[in-house]
Amino acid sequence: MAEASQHSRRIVVAGSTFGQMYLTALRRCHPDTVVIGLLARGSDRSQRIADAHGVPLLTSADDVPDDTDLVCVIVRADSIGGSGTTLAAKFLEKGISVLHELPASTKDVTTCLRAARRCGARFAVADLYHWLPAVRVFRAAARELLSFDRPLAIDAYLSIQPAYALARLLTEIGLSLRPVSLKPSQDGKLISGALDGTPVAVRYATVLDACDSDNDVRFPSVSVHTSTGTLTLAGVHGPVFWIPTLHLSGKAKNGTGYEGEGLVKTAASTELFRSNHTHAEIFTDLWPTAIASQITAMFDEASHADAQRMIQVARLWEDLTGGAEFPAAEEGAADSAQRVLLQDRLRAAAKSAVGVSHISEKDEDSR
Template identity: 30%
Template sequence: MVHRKRRAIVCGTKFGRVYLKAFLDPAVPFELAGILGRGSDRTRRCAERYGVPLLTSVAEVPDDVEAACVVVGAGAGGGEGAILAQALMDRGIHVLEEHPLLPSELADCLRTAHRNGVQFHFNTHYVTIAPVRAFIDAARRLAALGPLSFVDAACSIQVAYTLFDILGEALGGVRPWAFVPPAPWPEAVSRIAASAPPYRTLEGVLAGVPLTLRVQNELDPRDPDNHSHQLHRITIGGRGGCLTLVDTHGPVVWTSRLHLPASAAPLAAIDEAPEAHLDYPTVAWALDGPPPTHRQVLGQVWPRGVVQALTRLAAAIDAGTPPLERGQYHLAVCEAWRQATRLLGFPAPPSARETAPVPPGAILSDARAQEIVRP
């Protein structure tokens, strides 16, 4: 039996272009019915490309639209995404909203969803893409073997919000948490540095597990989407070794801990100890085929993540799941992120060297990168 796809709109065409591409996937449980925007040239081009109406106000949204993807900045960036989401829910439309939201905005949206009997799903995007999902699943399997020892993570400030959601999914929540304020460098150290340090280090506890978090606390307001040294890199330690998400887009790597057995102490050669674990590989990784190119990330990996988010929204609509059930978890993620970023302080602008035009050869081809790692 073929089920009718619900009609949905996409609001915003900056990151919203990733959402629009998701609607080309046959697996997506919604049909694109329009684009809501301010009528910019880009938005008009998007509407023409996807063959759907361009809407410029909530009042213009057709009555048969059942869901909306709100991919518009909210209060953290001086936008009105949360207000737009609530206006759509007041019309009885289910909403999938892209991050970030302030805790108060998320609470308002959840209350609006409850009042109108609709679904409100909060999407931090990266948590839905395949490599991150593989890491989360692996972390849960690791946790089932015994207590976790530590989390060591690094990210750019642009994706710090999403890092807390990834960790929350991997650790089974974020409570309890507490953070130690980062310590400034001594003047004697700062004086000899070639430039200001791009990273600030925050230590503490997340979900009861010791945490070290390094954040590139830099942001160029003229070009906020660029200049990140990395997006996410996460290592979770267990008794037997470490599980690492090397990059947001993979691979997931297991590094076995070296344990020298007591039986080796009297031997003339350490490697002649009889223990079987000395024959285990030092590293195991999950990588099917070659790693994706950046073009594939933008055009395939990210849209497939949106398909996953929309599939969850459709399932919640069918089941009538109370949005507050998942909302309580996201409220905790919001609050942990807010406390952490307050301690980190306002992002500094990147150095002039980082924001200068990219010189020829700075972005390495695959062949050149291979020359560096395999001389």
């Protein structure tokens, strides 16, 4: 890392697990952004990470300099068994701004907001998914759709780990969210009800890796249904689809007029955003770029997170996860080689079903 100059924005990353991704991302920020330390417990692993990124390893919050501009607290919040909220509040009380890892409960958020307000610091909850291209496309398209047509229903599928990202997305697509009336099913795998009268169904399909609870994450798949069609975000990395309802004119219903403008010009489905990234590209490119964007936004007054919105997201996250199943960890999940083999088998099955592949040779080669 470059040395900090008089005008550099001085940043410390707290937490060395996912914090590694932040160290990579900070290389993509403005030239005047400099990492001045990695705050961790002092293990050999943490020391190796600090050395690899050319930054000092700090082993106590007291070691963080008072003139630090931002601490990225990539540590689980107090409400979910970590110490991130306590650590964040300590820095905020010193007037140091904080970007806190998701998820964060209403209590976590209000604790940090009060400390930030009291000491003139900034606070935001991190959400790299918000900045991903597919999510940005879906968010913009959903706002456009809901400005034209009212929602009939909202469906979502995911594992429980990224539920906070779903909560934030739902607050940003033009939906009316209050009152909330959501209840879990008896087995805790379905949260259903309504947001301001719009039916909502959130189905959890969670598999927990016995060795790593953050592994095998199923990212949110969200569909907004309206009278004119369904807009779907298949996953936070895409693709994004618009599938209109089939609307027939009077002539078409009578067996003529199939060449009318409405049928000719409306596709049966439209791919608004295409996804062809490998998981390696996601880790080395998409995620660091998204993280860099949100860190930059922390210093941008115009895009500084709104306190009421953060509280709204935290409350909705609590509503979406209250009573949801958190299953026991499993061992023996499919390894990487098995997953590649499964991908190939699915492609072969798709080709054999219709006699032709709908995946271009270019896409095949890129994988």
